[in-house]
Amino acid sequence: MKDFCLQERGSSNSRIRTYQYIKDHNPSTRQEISKNLGLSYPTVANAVKVLVGNGLIVPSFNKQKTEGRSAVSYDFCSDTYCSIGLYLAQNKMTFVLADLRGEILDQKKVKAALNLRSDGYLKYVGEQLKAIVQKNNILPSNLLGVGIALPGLISRDGEYVQYGHTSDFTGVTKTEISKYIPYKTALLHDSDAGAFAELNKWPDMRDAFYISLSSSVGGALMLDRKIVHGQDNWCGEIGHMKLITDRNAGECYCGHRGCFDTVCRCGVLDVLTDGNIEEFFEILHAGDRAALGLWNTYTDHLAMGVHNIHMLLDIPVILGGYVGELMKEDLPELRKKINSLEPFNSNADDFVFCSRSGADQVAEGAALIQIRIFENEI
Ligand SMILES: [Zn+2]
Structure with a gap:
């Protein structure tokens, strides 16, 4: 079911394509939709009729000029549902x-x-x-x-x-x-x-790896704007990718040691601020020495994790979760650390980004x- 849910655009259904076009190019005329989607005018007119009947679009009072003639345009009704x-x-x-x-x-x-x-x-x-x-x-x-x-x-x-x-x-x-x-x-x-929330904020990005840096570390691989789940549904579970091989490394809830989760969960940082991650970034940016020390170690590990993912997939990496949302001004420093690990001339400015969606x-x-x-x- 999830694969089905996460599909968007590219449908062969002319009604869905018409709906999506008007949603993306609001307002739109039937002539414009027909031309840009390569659908016949009667097909588009029929789709528009159904969408108007469902309350998903309404005729606009502002007629648009299309190839010398005025044409009715249609507005998307985002508050119908x-x-x-x-x-x-x-x-x-x-x-x-x-x-x-x-x-x-x-x-x-x-x-x-x-x-x-x-x-x-x-x-x-x-x-x-x-x-x-x-x-x-x-x-x-x-x-x-x-x-x-x-x-x-x-x-x-x-x-x-x-x-x-x-x-x-x-x-x-x-x-x-x-x-x-x-x-x-x-x-x-x-x-x-x-x-999925990120996909909605990056309409032109086809492939990406999303990392969630919250109370635990997780991830999702997005290819052609669909989330890949893998043979046994584990794809993207980077929280248990090993970043430290030292036998004294912190123990993970999975029973192993040195997992990505143990070194990049937000509890590693907000231990200083009684579980308040926003406050951690406030004292970090105010120059608190203890916070700077934790952040330096944290970003060493995060850089290693992102570098490994980039070497494997060669696609953009989006940093999300509580930490990804709050570390926007610290991104240049992380990118430098990632660049120091890259063997070729790739530049992390081009493939590592912070989340565009908010804290929720x-x-x-x-x-x-x-x-x-x-x-x-x-
Ligand atoms: Zn683990």
Whole structure:
């Protein structure tokens, strides 16, 4: 299911292509769509008629001149439907409400320890969702559904948690998690959700590797704008790539030592600021010696990890998660360290970037999933 959800553009369905064109080139005329998509005018006119009937586009009052004649243009209606993204992280839950463009209309964060086996926890999730729906006056018919991102691998069919590594929730099903959610739901691995939010912010990027630097380290490989999952669904799990071979290296929750996760999770940094990663960057930029020391070691390891990924894939690397979002002004220093490891004349300025989505990128990506499912079924 996930592969299907993550597809976008390039559809052979003329209605979906027309919809996507108007969304990307708002407003558009039927003549323009026909010419640029290579579809016959009657085909486009029929697609436009259906999209108008569904409330997804409306005729614009401003007629455009097209090849000497005036033509009606059509506006995209991004607020016809909305979607909710939910990130159930270790110690908090983040909710975002998004329109059809993925623009965030509302968001909320609540502290709560992740426990998918607790009925009380699941009930609380349902109550918080209901509060958002009521606050924003959303009719059930306008809500496409809820995307739920979790710090665990999701089965290929999207129906259960294949591996809930950071807490004990392996095997928990979508039906169980959705017990108090009276809407359509979809489960996602948090790394995939973050990568998906990034895809939305880089419309011209075909291939990239997304690294999530949050309370754990994860990743996602995106090829031709689709997330690759691999033979056993482990593709992109760089958190357990070995960066240190010293037998005294820190122990990972996977049972091994020296994993990427042990040296680049944000807890390595915010140990100085009582778990507050924003405050860590504040004292780092103010010149705190202890913070500078931790950051120097952290970026040594991060540079090694990014370099290895670049050598393997030769595609852009996007740094996301809490750290990736906050380290924008520190990126030049990291790029220098990566360049010192590169054997050829490649320049990290050309292939290492910080996330373009905000701090709620995982919840944003979760909301986008329901929108993509809808758009593939128009
Ligand atoms: Zn590990």
